[in-house]
Amino acid sequence: DAKTTQPTSMDCAEGRAANLPCNHSTISGNEYVYWYRQIHSQGPQYIIHGLKNNETNEMASLIITEDRKSSTLILPHATLRDTAVYYCIVRAPGGNAGNMLTFGGGTRLMVKP
Amino acid sequence: DTEVTQTPKHLVMGMTNKKSLKCEQHMGHRAMYWYKQKAKKPPELMFVYSYEKLSINESVPSRFSPECPNSSLLNLHLHALQPEDSALYLCASSQDGGFNYGYTFGSGTRLTVV
Numbered sequence: 474d475a476k477t478t479q480p481t482s483m484d485c486a487e488g489r490a491a492n493l494p495c496n497h498s499t500i501s502g503n504e505y506v507y508w509y510r511q512i513h514s515q516g517p518q519y520i521i522h523g524l525k526n527n528e529t530n531e532m533a534s535l536i537i538t539e540d541r542k543s544s545t546l547i548l549p550h551a552t553l554r555d556t557a558v559y560y561c562i563v564r565a566p567g568g569n570a571g572n573m574l575t576f577g578g579g580t581r582l583m584v585k586p
Numbered sequence: 587d588t589e590v591t592q593t594p595k596h597l598v599m600g601m602t603n604k605k606s607l608k609c610e611q612h613m614g615h616r617a618m619y620w621y622k623q624k625a626k627k628p629p630e631l632m633f634v635y636s637y638e639k640l641s642i643n644e645s646v647p648s649r650f651s652p653e654c655p656n657s658s659l660l661n662l663h664l665h666a667l668q669p670e671d672s673a674l675y676l677c678a679s680s681q682d683g684g685f686n687y688g689y690t691f692g693s694g695t696r697l698t699v700v
Contacts, residue, residue, distance in 0.1 A: 507688070516590070516676050517629065519688025560628065566685045573642060574619075574678075574689055576628035 477561045482581040485555075491548040493580050495561030498542040504565045506537060508546045509576075510557040517560065517576070520546065551584045558582070587612045592677050592692035600700055601667060607695045609660040609677030615690070617683060618660040620652060621676040623694070629676055635660060667699045 478496040485491040497506065507522040521528055521535045523544075528535045534547040548555055560579040590611045599605045609618065617636050621629040634642035635654045649671075651663040660677055674696050678689040 505685070509688070511629075514693070516678070516691030516693050517689070518691065519684075522685075522688070558628075566683065573631055573634065574684055575631065579628060 477563055477577050479559075479561050479578060479580045481578065482583065484583050484585055485548075485551045487553060487584055487586050488550055491551040491555065491582060491584065493546040493548075493559050493561075493582065494543065495546070496543045497561070497563045500541050500563050501565065504563045506535065506541075506544045507562040507564060507574075508533070508535065509560045509562065510555075511560070511579075512554075512557040520559075551582075553584050553586065556582060556584045588690070590677055590679055590690050590692035592675075592695050594695060595693070596696050596698075598698045598700060599664065599667065601669070603667075604663070604665045606664065607662040607675055607677075607697075609662075609692060610658055611679045611690070612658055613679065613681070613690065614657075615679035615681050616657060617680045618654065619678040619680075619689070620660070620662055621678065621691075623674040623676060625673075633662075664697075667697075669699050672697055672699045 505522050505524050508520040509517040511517040520532050521530055523535045523537055537544045558579040558581050560576050593608045619634050620632040622632050623629040631644050632646045633652045638654045649666050653661040674694045676694045678691040680689045681687050
């Protein structure tokens, strides 16, 4: 699976949009971009995923650049409960290795009042 | 039921003890996973079970022994652990390798080896 690069940490004011970037310049054509987050003392939580189109669900929006080399997770109105480590993961379906979810370093997002 | 339940939540064990971690899900997921997470580090994959058969073992030492008795239950048997094995052990499950709906994780068992 392609490697991802994320900032180590970010701050965001409560009520403002949190924009979390992820670089995946070596992404292959069949690889999807996934985002998970891990709130302190909990297991990771799936947020959203996409291939090349922008995606939105009740939790967040995912914007993928046209060349697919980077993406941004957007939390439109961040709350204190969104304070967590956010992981950007690139993976391809299929095969035994396709059944693996490998976490990188992630971005520690701190939402401040 | 949309949860993965892990028990116990906390465990302290000596280096000569034998203990087991338990993970249960009733979502009909056919893939289940064990991860290990050290403090301030990302989770690391240990084992993958697919249709109750071990499909991936990430070179985990034999003092960790996984078991999948049925499609809803996953155990991790622990024996002769070392203090450096102290960590948060996370269980997860997925419907389709996690591609369309993601993995569902439990809250973990925080293990301390003394």
